[in-house]
Amino acid sequence: MSRRIFLKQSSCASLGILLSPLYSNAFSFCDNKDVIIGHNSHQYKVNMNWGNLDPLKTPVKDCHEMVQDSKGRIVLLTNHTKNNIIIYDKSGKLLETWGTQFPGGHGLTLCKENGEDFLLITDYERHQIIKTTIDGKVIFEIDYPKETGKYNAKEEFKPTETTVLENGDFYVADGYGNQYILHYNHKGELLNIFGGRGTGESQFLNAHGICYDNRDKNNPSILISAREMNILKRFSLDGNYMSSIDIPGALICRPVIHKDHIYFAVLKSKKAPNSDSGFLLIMDNNNQVVSCPGATAPTYNNSNLEELYQTIRLFQYPHDVCIDEDENVYVAQWNSGNTYPIKLTRV
Template sequence: MNRKTFLKQSSCASLGILLSPLYSNAFSFSDKKDVIIGHGTHRYKVDMNWGNLDPTRTPVKDCHEMVQDSKGRIVLLTNHTKNNIIIYDKSGKLLETWGTGFPGGHGLTLCKENGEDFLLITDYERHQIIKTTIDGKIVFELDYPKDTGKYDRKEDFKPTETTVLENGDFYVADGYGNQYITHYNHKGELLNIFGGRGTGDSQFLNAHGICYDNRDKDNPSLLITAREMNILKRFSLDGDYLSSVPVPGALICRPVVHKNHIYFAVLKSKNAPNSDSGFLLIMNHKNQVVSCPGATAPTYQDQNLEELYQTIRLFQHPHDVCIDDDENVYVAQWNSGQTYPIKLIRT
């Protein structure tokens, strides 16, 4: 080998090292191809390493829910009482942690008041809803709605989710308790109660998630999941039942409205032989399922959605999704072996 050849080859090698992150998939000696999950317009690459932290210093138990705050940060709620709230930037870098008092920390909702961020946390072990500032100062704690006469004792109230209107009114779904939806004003004073356990149109089995849907500005409404029934139900803000959208086979957790679509983590597939059979589900503005990352492609026969189920064992028990301002999705999982969230990059 002459000196010219050596220099040419070594400079190519140097260039390769410097640029390897950009060109890593273009090398012919690597037959790797990135997984793309989902269907139609909603397809994603999967980053399993996002947000991984040292579990001895910043542990998680179940990762229940995630939201993005006004600063663009990703806020995670876990029921690990060493650090109930973990705040990341979008790249997965740890920014801060707080909270040691939420052993049943489950529901996490962002509310904005006069330009300031607040969090509503539901805790099914404390049987309470707790409002905090974004850095963890308690604003109020709300106990079970005893005066409604629907609850004999506080243990019957196991709230799983909240949602907030523009005027500060908020609703609470008691998905692990007596299955009522309670409506409060911004001060936490009770205005209404509806729902309850049962299989009727206006009732629930596992009223797990609730979401304010103001995509139609003239007819804002509430979306509430009946997870065990595999049904998404729509109610008026006054608590009147309006309609149902069946999602056969999908145990949908909470609805998350982002732009024109509704996103769901699906805890598991109803008839799967394995329990860790979850996936994600995305509906368009007509309530049609358009993409199921990790599961069967949604198909309709005579306008009826065919049963959905997990096809690849990527997700275990996905419990919530957070869609950021880049259209990427963060997936928090329950009972997944104390793993950190997964990030999906929209392609």
């Protein structure tokens, strides 16, 4: 093997760009500077270099979640305690970092109060939800809900995600714990609890992600991903089960609403359960999948979505997406060899 080929293949491998055995026509991203992925109206050019930093100065571990703040900055949560929060501009330039006390930092949600940005962070190792200012000042911490009688010890409470209503109320998904959904007011006072572990309509196996859906202004609801069940479940704001959407073969993370569409990072597919086989999924307001960047094109048979699987190993356990005002998508990845996020530019 020539030195040139060796260096090229090593570079591709370092970026996690490997060819999938599931896709005979797969190609190397390193051979094409303008790789386009996705389907139909939602297609994207891949930027593997966005947000790459000096790992000695600004390391990442698991890049769990990303949000965009009111200034247009991209805020990343990693569970590396040298810099739990990394803030970029949209070009991928580092602006600032903070946070050294979130070893289980997993969920990141932006909330706004009186024109000011705040963050809600869930930490499953601390068994807490933490509210901070955008620059890291702690406003309050919420411990496990002992008063509900649903938990015997704090170790049973391992929250993974939050979502916020317009009035400041927020919901917490205990996705790594006892699988309950908790409803708090803006002060952090518990108002309601529902869900729990199980396979019933209103129960969950890995209630991993949660999202407030106000696209129908007259009937706002809560969307919750039951990841191990390959199902997205919809609940009323008072915790009553409404409906489910099956997403065969996809271990979906947090649902993210942008305009009329729902975006997901799919951690991996059941067709390749032991590989880093993730992809993205985009669903319209009729609950129809319209694009699967990195995966098979969405196909329906008698109104049933065919099982999805990865076609090109671009992503390594994608865990969250953030969509900016230009329709670009930023992808955070879990357990991906300490890699920084990937940017997909809408075309």
